[in-house]
Amino acid sequence: MHRLIDERGLADTKFTEDDARLALRDMIRARRFDERALALQRRGWMSGYPPYRGQEASQIGAAHAMREDDVLLPTYRSNALQLARGVPARDMFMFRRGFAEYQSDHGIPIFPQAVPIASQIPHAAGVGMASNYTGDDYAALVCFGDGATSEGDFHVGLNFAGVFDAPVVFFCENNGWAISLPREKQTASESIAIKADAYGIEGVQVDGNDPLAVREVVEDALEKARGGNPVLIESLTYRQGPHTTADDPSRYRDGQQDMPEWRTRDPLERFEEFCRTNGVADDELIDSMYEDANEELSEAVELAEAEDDLGPEELFDHVYAELTPELAAQRSENLEFVEKYGPFSLDR
Template structure:
């Protein structure tokens, strides 16, 4: 059994006051972004959104532990990590409105979000090995949910990393649900962290609702990876909302939720704020400023996304193949003809 690491277990936590405040501010930014994105989706502003409420401490703590030169291989629920790593809010909003994922010109070492479950895991291993071959002194972090551990890509990626000592951190954010399937219905192992043993390297669990513990644990894991050893971190958190805005969690959640310990389902933002107030790290002024700054940033991001240039529909067909195939050529001609007769700003497909 792996012990769940919390901040009280870390005797040498080196997070100072400013870093703790930065963790808190990024959690507020992530929470307010999630709330605004869900509200925007509900009024038809974008087609869908994967909420991550309840997972802010896990994602922000992990992202802030990464160095700028480290590479993140994310999945679709990684928006809090993306924001913390420097991806503009407007980019994420525009991506959800059909634009290229990294719309603006910015320099962040993030690969595209992977929606196909688990496929980023072997990608991260291969990239980590390639960078190691050329002597690059940084690590790679593959972010995925507990549902991905039921995919073959998870096992293949970890096996390859173990055999070839790939400098990669496997960061599994266990929010206890793979859509409507609880973790115990996916695997008979007591923990996900212990699965690392089968592949010849270390696995650890951390309290994913404690950003300081996540920050320290992932910092240590990245140091392990940079030293040439892969490692699996299981961050125990809880998805408070739906799997996506197309999901109704009330149909499957209540009975299972009552079986979980209180720390697992506690709100990480409230818990962190309470702790930091007790440590005299934040007060009313810091809290109010964090919320006001996040709201102002969001207002600007939404306005920027709404004012972004409407892309040429022909861009849908670019870069699919070197030479456009006959079926795609026919589809492009149909779309051109359709748009000639309709306002492209109001087209519904």
């Protein structure tokens, strides 16, 4: 397993102080986003939310490894990765309130968040194959959890990528839990990374709570993928909170399941300590990063709240290019219900 920050100082890596500061800044932004989103959901501002506390290093490291033209295929827990790629926090807040996912013309090559488990993995193989067909040089990075590796779509995506040499990096964030199942109860494989052998591609493990190690591994994997060699990465991290705000992890999780300290330790605290030790950031700089993140998110919430509420008819507008008779009937029934009983608002 690849690791940097517990084994080397910054001077012994290929990264600069600016690289480390950028990682720290974006991890702080990601942590504050997660905290704010969770608080907003608890007061009814949004209907549901999948927290990612504990996975900031994994996602920020991966985001910083990507080139501008690389395509991201995120899952529903990839908010930190999207934030670091340049998706405005306002857009992500609005998505959780029912709006189209990307409100801003940010120009980032990125797919919508995939909520069905593993459905985005074959899409990533297709994106990579398209890059080959058109003679482009971009690669695809597709994100998923350890539970997704037990789905048929995982097999399909990796098999296509392996056969057609598609430039794809399969980025599995193994956070210890497939909803309520620990890894050993949903797959008998020795690891997730070893599953790559079945598809004739490389598999690698990385300390997912080490943002510099993740960046190094993902950068290397993307270059290999662009050369026709797809890679499966298992980023070993830990989900500190529930699967979603509808989940109660105390019903199935007892302590930290005998995991090693490096995996369950808070990655933000760990990296702050590394940055202080290596002279990258002092308390004053770190405090200013938190202040900047708070201001950014407060503004994002204000911008999201300034938008007019969606009408109930818009629920049906983007399912098909043309409304089917069945959906037209449902739309009429829904509008009649709202007219009779009144609209529903998350703010009520």
